[in-house]
Amino acid sequence: MVDAKILLKCAKDGNADSFGALYSMYAKELYLYAYKFLGNKEDAEDAVQQASLNVYKNIASVKNADSFKAYYFKALSNTAKSMLAKKNLHIVGEEELENAVSPEQTEVSAINSSVLEKAMSSLKQEDREIVLLSVLSGFSSKEIAKITGYTSSTVRSKLARSLKKLRTELE
Numbered sequence: 001m002v003d004a005k006i007l008l009k010c011a012k013d014g015n016a017d018s019f020g021a022l023y024s025m026y027a028k029e030l031y032l033y034a035y036k037f038l039g040n041k042e043d044a045e046d047a048v049q050q051a052s053l054n055v056y057k058n059i060a061s062v063k064n065a066d067s068f069k070a071y072y073f074k075a076l077s078n079t080a081k082s083m084l085a086k087k088n089l090h091i092v093g094e095e096e097l098e099n100a101v102s103p104e105q106t107e108v109s110a111i112n113s114s115v116l117e118k119a120m121s122s123l124k125q126e127d128r129e130i131v132l133l134s135v136l137s138g139f140s141s142k143e144i145a146k147i148t149g150y151t152s153s154t155v156r157s158k159l160a161r162s163l164k165k166l167r168t169e170l171e
Contacts, residue, residue, distance in 0.1 A: 005065040012059055019056050026069060029137050030076055036120070036132050037080045047083055051076040067146065073137060074147040077129060084125075119169040127162040134159055 004025060010018035030051070034044035055075050062071050120128055126148070133139045133147060141155040148155065 004068060008059075008062065008065045008068055011056075012062070016056075019059065022068070023052055026072055030072065033073065033132055033136055034076060034080055036136060037077075037129065038083065043083060043087075047076060047080045051079040054079065067143070070139065070143045070146050073133065073139070077133075077147055081125075115170065119166050122169060123162055123165065127158055130155055130158050131162050131166070 004022065007018045007022045007025075011022060027048070030048045031044055034047040034051075035041065038044050038047060051072070055072050062068055120131070123131065129148060130144055130150075133144045134141075139147070141152045141159070144150075144155045144159075145152045150158070
């Protein structure tokens with residue numbers, strides 16, 4: 001596997017294949033984040049596509065190769081928020097909860113998934129974003145702070161409060 005730093009350098013030099021390889025490294029995480037944030041497949045795909053285009057166009061502005069993933073997720077986060085504002089979408093409603101369960105899932109996991117989605121939808125948008133970035137994407141509080149614009153300590157306290165609220169709702 002080629003190192004992300006090398007791919008980023010090549011992408012900055014205009015190599016589209018290198019950017020494609022970078023995209024492939026993060027595609028699944030990007031889509032999952034967008035899907036959980038926006039609540040449906042089509043909007044998630046659109047958001048990932050638009051964010052990828054924005055990142056590709058502005059790749060020269062990435063200063064540090066180690067923060068490229070966070071940069072990509074910040075672009076996706078901004079794109080998803082913009083889509084919500086433009087379309088006035090609601091985030092994961094009851095209909096999406098029913099449709100989010102795949103046919104392959106067992107009845108028990110379908111119920112658990114639905115319960116978790118409902119609990120997640122009880123969080124404020126900014127709190128949900130922090131939980132998704134932390135739990136799904138594995139970002140540290142420092143990286144989440146860069147993505148969201150909050151301080152690291154604010155991220156940690158919002159995450160702790162959100163997780164506590166989720167635990168309470170899931171009990």
